[in-house]
Amino acid sequence: MQWLLDLDGVVWTLDTPIGGSVEAITRLQELGHQVRFVTNNSSLSRTQYIDKLARFGVVANHEQILTSAMAAATLVKEGERVLAIGERGLIEELENVGADLVVPKRLEDAEGLDTVVLGWYRQFGYADMSNACVAIRSGARFLATNADPSYPLERLVVPGTGALVAAVVTATGAQPIFAGKPEDPMVQLVRPLLTDETIMVGDRLSTDGRFAARLGVEFGLVHSGVREEHDPDIPVSLQAGSLAAIVAMKVG
Template sequence: MVTESNISKRTLICDLDGVLWRGDEAISGSAAAIAKLRAAEFKVIFISNNSYSTPETICAKLTDFGVPAQSSDLLTSASAAAAMMQGQSSAQGHKKCRAMVLGGPGLRQALVDAGVDVFEPKKAGAVVPDAVVAGFDPEFDFAAVDEAARAIRSGARFIATNRDPTYPVPGGVVPGAGALVAAIAVASGCEPEVAGKPEAPTVELTRQRIEGYAVVVGDRPSTDGALAESLGIDFALVLSGVTSAIPVLGGESIPDPAPRWVSEDLAALVPHLLEISDSIG
């Protein structure tokens, strides 16, 4: 929110997958783009629906790609899911919650740091967890779907980190967390509460970080664009991820009406953002 005290400040809310990199390949010019925006005094918040990696791993990857970062610069769907579980614990008189987790080390670490007792589906035994929390997991299999669905049908809360159907990698896309979550939803007969973009848990965590003028930069209108809309701020769409001028299966198309800016990549977007920065003063 722009107030009298922060009117000259700027916040860039920047997606990672499809904006700074595709899988393990950096998107050309993205590191230099972040450096230019930081030099123009943009506060940069890196936001991701990908819950797989820990903050330490993400920061190391950013640094390796020429973008120095600290954990305090990050906001992921894993941290949003952890905040949801903390809220559940508080509502239950600060009772320690147990969660069956289908996801990577980033999701497990976020939940443990939030005081949640986590375990994998194969270690569930006869105990019904307080929640099933599902995110991106390349080791996802039939047994995991079965255990998760059984727990949900027995009364466990169903939380999904996000519902992104695909994930951009060099040369195309692979199934995202949304594809895995859909299997659990069908098998359990229950729809999940969603932690990540563009849902309320991430909207509120993002709102707390914004100072002055703010813009969301992302490659997916259905999540990044919707997040910007919920926050009441500008959205800049880049075509370096899942969205293209000519839609492809598994991707997204440019919305009609289009967002304020549509650029080939982050580097091409920078001049427009610097123009806004100069107008703020």
């Protein structure tokens, strides 16, 4: 069968692998299962994700990595003048589709741009907010990689892209189009890859759970990342403490 795995809170928390996950993924691959990684985290490029997985002992290729930055890039056309606020993963995917990435030196440079794309950006500051504000108020489209409000570290929780989006929404009154799970652009990206038996495993009901429901696949909820209130509208097929436990339940 095919496994669609969220990364943050399922495979790792930032730079620490979650107990048993690496072994579980390796086992699935040895048993001939197809494993793909579907993440709303736009910070790393596909190559960087492959390298990070390799550091932890997981072998993956470009076709196995699906990020919210890729989903956002499907909404951008070649030659579009784009203000990209994000890390390498977002910049690379926008470059891949031929976007003209504009780096404003003065506020006026942000005026009249076609599109603002906002992703997780750990250097996010007032200048970024101001540029986005000027661009959007002068007519730019507003795209965001994802709405995740927070990012789980091992013990603590820090702001996610949704928190940065909220700042720009407050400043402009504009609502973004979201690209990542559970929204349409990511659904369109993943749907052609589905096989008869596919399961999505994630730690967040509002993104991973809704995404699985929209794809019409099983959802395995793990408690190794963020903890969200139970939502009776989001079906959960299986739940367990970790990916390793879900894999054990499915393949023994």
